[in-house]
Amino acid sequence: MKKILLAGESWMSYTTHVKGFDSFYTSVYETGEKYIKRAYEEGGYDFTFLPNHLATEEFPFTIEELKEYDMIILSDIGANTLLLPGATFTSSIKRPNRCNLIRDYVLEGGALFMVGGYLTFSGVDAKGKWQDTAVQEVLPVQVLPTDDRMEHCEGITPVTTKSHAIVDGLGEWPSILGYNRTLPKEDGEVIAEVEGNPFIAVGEYGKGRSAAFTTDCAPHWAPPEFCEWEDYNKLFLNIAKWLMKE
Known part of the structure; x- marks a missing residue:
């Protein structure tokens, strides 16, 4: 059974409630892996979810550990989470650069899938940074150096522009509520x-492949009509099969 690692898709919120003279606080921990996890588990993959607060220390520190997975997904996780492990940030101890390792993982035959989000x-x-x-070297789109969020509270619909194994046979795209604007790359x-901006882009780098999906796999950019779309599972399974050369 092929193995997939998803890093990211979690957040904690701390809210201050003020009611006249008095105030109180509430906190919540939430994750957004539900729909993509369902797609891959129903598709027969071994799916591991590594939320942001654990990824800092538990995302693989060696190429050998990365190669235990057939596909790595980065979704709503900033580069700093991998670049600043606790030993480095608090004690100035050198640790392997895991962004460099992800690049090497792809070049040596791995599959990388970046999913859009706020980070x-x-x-x-x-x-997001x-x-x-080095991850930029193996992405099929150029990431902007500025805030790239394109918010569309009115809803906007993607358009298929080229025949490809990933999108062939999919039904009409449902609307989305936003995406990360990127630039296409020659490779x-x-x-x-x-x-007119990339929504799905793919590329081959060294012996491996990567894909960029510039909206979310869960709310808020992916509204209910997208998450419950009849072809949601098929889309993400098609991406995985292409990336892993199945």
């Missing part, structure tokens, strides 16, 4: 667009 690609306030890492192939 992938460039993200909110450009805090992936364009400044990549854009197979679907939104507002």
Whole structure:
């Protein structure tokens, strides 16, 4: 059984409630892996979810550990989470650069899938920072150095632009509520667009492959009509099969 690792897709919120003279606080921990996890598990894959707060220390530190997985997914996780492990940030101890390892993993035959969100690609306030890492070398799109979020509360519909195994046979695209704006690269192939910008792009690097999906795999950019779309599972399974050369 082929193995998939998803890193990211989690967040914690701490809210202050003020009611006149009094105030109180609430906190919540949430994850967004539900739909993509379902797609891959129903498709017969061994799926491992590594939320952001664990990825800092538990995302693989060696190429051998990365190669235990047939596909790596980065979704709504900033580069700093991998670049600043606790030993480095708090004690100035050298640790392997895991962004470099991801690049090497792809070049040596691995599959990389970046999914959009507030901290992938460039993200909110450009805090994703992936364009400044070696991961950019094996992405089929150019990440912007500025905040790349394109918010569409009215809804906007992607368009398939090229025949490809990933999109062939899919039904009509449902609308989305936003995406990360990127630029196409000469060594990549854009197979679907939104507002003329890459929506799905793929590329081959060394012995491996990568794909960029510039909207979310869960709310808020992926509304219910997208997450419950009849071809949701088929889309993500097609991406995995192409990336892993199945």
